[in-house]
Amino acid sequence: MLGQMKSEYAPEEQVFYPDLSFSTRANVRDARIYDWAGMDYENYWAEEAKKLHWYQPWNKILEWQSPFAQWFVGGKLNACVNCVDRHLNSWYRNKAAIIFEGEPGDQVVLTYQDLHREVSKFANVLRGLGVAKGDVVTIYMPMIPEAVIAMLACARIGAPHSLVFGGFSAEALRDRIQDAEAKVVVTTDGSWRRGKSIPLKQNVDNALVSCPSVEKVVVVRRTGCDIYMEPNRDVFYHELMKEAPLTCEPEVMDAEDTLFILYTSGTTGKPKGIVHTTGGYLTGVTSTHRNLFDLKEDDIYWCTADIGWITGHSYIVYGPLANGATVFIYEGAPDYPERDRFWELIEKYRVSIFYTAPTAIRLFMKWGESYPQSRDLSSLRLLGSVGEPINPEAWLWYHKHIGGERCPIVDTWWQTETGSVMVAPLPGLTPTKPGSATMSLPGIAADVVNELGEPVKAGESGYLVIKKPWPSMLRTIYKDPQRYVDQYWSRFEGMYFTGDGARRDKDGYIWVLGRVDDVINVSGHRIGTAEVESALVEHPAVAEAAVIGRSHELKGQAVSAFVTLREGIAWAPELEKDLKSYVAKKIGGLARPEEIICTWELPKTRSGKIMRRLLKDIAEGRTLGDTSTLADASVINQLIRQMEA
């Protein structure tokens, strides 16, 4: 099969049909679901919403005042109750909700009953610290059960959580705490990464120097590293939990009450707080998780994303737990202590559903198939992919070497903003093509349109849009509704613009091509070029900076920076190193540029706009596109000579 990966191979010609043995047992096996949902998407989603527990039913399914949506108007529910309490009335009470293995090999299993107790206790702790409905709690933690407990505890008392990925720097954390005006921060002393303790609490201390809204910091002991505890502000989780009552009355939430805020990169330097609400979000993630992963009672489900990203929110916590799944959570890196760590864990826990990112798959490919081959992966029955376009080579490798050619591959296109998956195959129904996320899910109206907003013809490329509201859509950008309108709903009349380009093939399949805006996707993580540029120009040596994403074999895209220096500063390898660490310190390791190229002038149009497109061509070694608008063509020639040297 690998032989077919040559350049002449046309991926869209290769089709994989669902296995009969799979499709006859699949949760969704009637193709008419697309027609039903298409004819009446509101009622389709209402039927899905009815599978949740509601204190009070809604009186209107959708209130659409474009582009502001309210779903399940007047309905009352609690997300935590749906993810936890609801399962206590059946044998699920004793079912493992979370199976955790830490990087050092420590293990924790929490049944739904256990989870209920821990979440209730921590919800009481938060209330005891003064957190009330509507107060924001920032969670800055590694992948440990307490992170899930903290999220659900917030949901229980109606306090929106705002997770900040543990790889973000103190400054990035500070910006997100300030914007959300968080009252409490939950963190750990440190987090394990390849045997080392990463100092999370220290980052919190540094961030809090300028975060007056924060009253309390709850610290979970994880690595045992030395930390400073600020009197009257910092408290240990284990101490508070000792005293906490075992039950906690949940807050009855309106369907449209905020469940969480999650920051993501956009086209400007300032990260956007994406707002998700309770009823619609929970409906979207629960329904898609059940259908896409074909979840069965005895599955062991593992999504390798970090809980700090939307994939962790929707498909580690809310979707799976609302469905009563057994969720496996692993704290560490895939190559520690050995490169077969993930396969060892799949073998050990008999994981049956595995959801990961193309960047990880490409890394596994590079390491070679001997690692997965040395383990028993026969428990796997379905594979998922998310975060960036999956190249056909990686798809085929995943299919063969991880899925044993028997597991359907579910490539899921979606975003922080969409809340749940929008474009993906239904594993029992949809024939798949390596590299294509296939088509809109039932009840979702994704399309590929041209500049004018008209659907493109077969074989043409355009912009990926969504033409009808959906329950788990973002409701707004936190404290910035105008930016919500401008960013997503202004490019095409009445359509949500995703920021992605896509192609439609002769069978109507959608092939997502990647971002068409100033967002770089590095290993499935979104980074705004403007964020990196503003970090660079804050450095005293830098006069001007332009940042682009260039293609990268493993990461999908890599951050490539072009800088001009201030008068009197000379370029040196140490300065390049220094600038890279500076960016990592300002934003986080994920934004560290792969290379920084110093030039005496950036290529600009006569009106002074930096021509990033040309920089991208240069960085990717392509022949240059149109250069006629350049103010000074010699800049480009010089850059090309520099890159060749």
Ligand code: 6R9
């Ligand atoms: C879920 C998540 C969203 C951006 C999105 C797109 C890219 C995600 C993809 C994919 C092609 C897929 N993306 N999944 N591109 N195929 N299956 O990743 O959310 O971090 O907000 O990123 O990621 O470019 O616009 P988020």
